[in-house]
Amino acid sequence: MKLLRVGAPGAERPAVRTDDGRLLDLSAVTPDIDGVFLVSGGVDRARAAVTAGELPALDSDGLRIGAPVTRPGKVICVGLNYRDHAAETGAAAPPRPVVFLKDPGTVVGPYDEVLIPRGSVKTDWEVELAVVIGQRAHYLAGPGEAAEVIAGYAVSHDVSEREFQLEYSSQWDLGKSCETFNPLGPWLVTADEIVNPQDLRLRLDVNGVKRQDGHTGDMIFPVHHIVSYLSRHMVLEPGDVINTGTPAGVALGLPGTPFLRAGDTVELEIEGLGVQRQTFGQA
Incomplete structure (x- = not known):
């Protein structure tokens, strides 16, 4: 559904x-x-x-599509979770999930305008598989229990400002929590329709040029492992969103590739989960 x-x-x-x-x-x-x-x-x-x-x-004509879940309590993100993305950024594959939180207020609709922050010169794109939690989860025994607490999946755009993220401090939050920085949707596909979350293709184009073309099977830490791991460090509540990482092809990892500017258009898709499209504006 x-x-x-x-x-x-x-x-x-x-x-x-x-x-x-x-x-x-x-x-x-x-x-x-x-x-x-x-x-x-x-x-x-x-x-x-x-x-x-x-x-x-x-009547769907002209009807805006918002995020498929109303403002979540938490947006939890996993960084460097694809081997090719870790390699392109010069990082070693992490021994355990790299976890950070994103302001839930960043969540907007899949076709809404995304704003380049004032002073930004390194706004970047990241297509990600989002997991939406459907049951309270605390100290899951292991990945085998994770499927029982997942309500479904969605396309997520983890927009990032790399200067804010990596050059301002050792904390990533400043580069991840700018307004409009997490388009979500267009819909929440219930978990029963996704037979294997590790068998989905992801892609992202910028101004019609393909930048990311990956597969969730290349995750370092699979979806069920991530959910179980997070449940041992925090309480996962119904409606929480987990962004599970991005494959290679971000501007940060492509020397000479321009970062996003006002007027740019990004289109992203995950197999079976729909398509997003955003035009970027200036805050």
């Missing part, structure tokens, strides 16, 4: 995208797609309503 939120910023309504591309209004089932919906059996209720033909259709 593909769950999404549509409408103006701050006034989105929940919806379902059917296999034939129609949008169905989910408002009779839930006021929003959030942690409460996910943990309370909302996906099953939504699926039952679709099967029963109880949901009215939405």
Whole structure:
């Protein structure tokens, strides 16, 4: 099932995208797609309503698509999680996941404008597989338990300002938490539709030029390992988002490749999870 939120910023309504591309209004089932919906059996209720033909259709013409989950409590990111990306940045493959947090307020819709921060000269792109948590997770025994707490998956754009991230201090947060720096969506694909999260192709183009073309099978730490590992260091709550890392092809790792500027367009896609497209503006 593909769950999404549509409408103006701050006034989105929940919806379902059917296999034939129609949008169905989910408002009779839930006021929003959030942690409460996910943990309370909302996906099953939504699926039952679709099967029963109880949901009215939405006119999708000109309708904005927002992030598929309302503002998450946490956005947790894993850095240097693809061997080719670690190599292109000159870093050794890490012995354990490199973890940092991103301001949840960075999460915007998949087609919303992304803003280049004032003073930025090194705004960079990163296509990532996002995991959305559906059940409270604390001290999972191992990767085998991780699948039970995952609600689904989405495309995530972990936009980064490399000067802020790497040159200002040893903490990455300043380069990761600028406004609009985490487009998410277009929809949340429920976990039952993704047979193997380690068998998905990712790609990203900048102004029509291919920059990233990777595969989740190349992750150093697979999805279930990441979820289990994080649960031993923090409580994962329903609605939390985990960005699982990016493959090679970022501007930081391509000497001579220009960083993003106002007017640039980025398009990114993950197999089975949809396409994002953003035009960059100036803050």
